[in-house]
Amino acid sequence: MVMENYIVFSPWAFFVIAHVLSLGAAAMFAGLLYFIVTAKQISPRYRIANWLGAVVMVSAALELGVQYIVWKGTFLPIVVGGETFFAAIGNQRFSNGYRYVNWSIDVPVLLMQIVVVLGLVGRKFWSPVIQFTLAGLLMIYTGYVGQFFEAVVTNSVEIGSLAQVTGGLVLGDISQGSLFWIMFFVSCAFYAWILYLVVAVGLNKDNLAKLTPEAQWWMKAVVFTLIGSWMLYLVGYLMPAVSVSQESAVIRQTAYTIADIVSKVIYGIMIGYVAVLRSNAEGYQEGRVEHVG
Ligand code: RET
Numbered sequence: 001m002v003m004e005n006y007i008v009f010s011p012w013a014f015f016v017i018a019h020v021l022s023l024g025a026a027a028m029f030a031g032l033l034y035f036i037v038t039a040k041q042i043s044p045r046y047r048i049a050n051w052l053g054a055v056v057m058v059s060a061a062l063e064l065g066v067q068y069i070v071w072k073g074t075f076l077p078i079v080v081g082g083e084t085f086f087a088a089i090g091n092q093r094f095s096n097g098y099r100y101v102n103w104s105i106d107v108p109v110l111l112m113q114i115v116v117v118l119g120l121v122g123r124k125f126w127s128p129v130i131q132f133t134l135a136g137l138l139m140i141y142t143g144y145v146g147q148f149f150e151a152v153v154t155n156s157v158e159i160g161s162l163a164q165v166t167g168g169l170v171l172g173d174i175s176q177g178s179l180f181w182i183m184f185f186v187s188c189a190f191y192a193w194i195l196y197l198v199v200a201v202g203l204n205k206d207n208l209a210k211l212t213p214e215a216q217w218w219m220k221a222v223v224f225t226l227i228g229s230w231m232l233y234l235v236g237y238l239m240p241a242v243s244v245s246q247e248s249a250v251i252r253q254t255a256y257t258i259a260d261i262v263s264k265v266i267y268g269i270m271i272g273y274v275a276v277l278r279s280n281a282e283g284y285q286e287g288r289v290e291h292v293g
Contacts, residue, residue, distance in 0.1 A: 002095050004094045005093050010085065014086040041279070046278060049271050055105070070092065118201070118210075132194060142183045180241070229262035
């Protein structure tokens with residue numbers, strides 16, 4: 001099961017995670033509004049890039065909202081000697097699995113945004129899109145299987161009296177099952193396939209040649225932003241192996257949230273900007289069609 005379920009949280013750790021999850025959901029709603037409002041600045045040929053960004057926002061806002069509700073419903077307050085702690089003492093348990101299922105939508109859609117903004121058509125469009133989707137889903141689902149084995153309890157801690165409860169207490173000796181590691185490496189192979197393709201398509205000379213120098217700079221920044229932010233998802237996956245503690249849980253949920261905001265919202269804004277530059281360079285002006293018509 002997920003490591004968080006075996007931890008007794010101090011109020012600070014419980015609330016930092018709750019706040020960080022709500023920040024993630026709020027950022028997705030803000031991003032949704034941005035992508036809708038700015039879509040008009042992009043010519044119809046590339047505008048789908050913004051609509052794809054909006055699709056990502058809706059699914060991620062829902063998922064992070066669910067994650068927040070499950071967090072608050074799982075870790076309930078217990079008062080020991082006048083101090084409050086939060087532990088999974090009810091019927092519910094926390095899971096990061098909601099994230100993985102959300103990625104099944106977002107990963108293919110985010111990668112498709114690159115192909116759209118580069119204006120690729122026919123085989124040059126479908127070949128990367130199909131490979132991105134296939135490799136993306138395999139990366140996610142192998143990782144999804146692996147995360148079920150991130151916390152295997154050997155000597156579960158029996159609490160003699162409530163007085164022994166403290167913030168940060170871990171309820172057992174926890175280690176990772178072998179499938180945690182096996183699936184990690186299998187997932188990494190599909191991840192490498194995606195990164196190779198992102199570089200091969202996004203930094204391809206012929207594809208970049210169709211952009212203005214400014215748009216080229218931003219397109220390269222898009223590729224590096226993607227690579228940098230996606231690495232944080234691995235940090236989240238690996239945290240139980242680094243340490244099973246409330247600090248580790250805080251780092252994990254914070255890393256996931258930073259990754260979400262950068263890889264979905266900031267990345268989408270950058271892609272949208274490339275699309276605006278491209279539209280302008282091709283003579284598109286917002287509202288022009290209406291005036292001429
Ligand atoms: C997993 C499992 C361990 C190995 C690897 C992983 C990579 C995950 C990535 C996720 C990206 C998600 C995005 C979501 C946006 O909505 C599955 C953690 C390599 C790269 C971009």
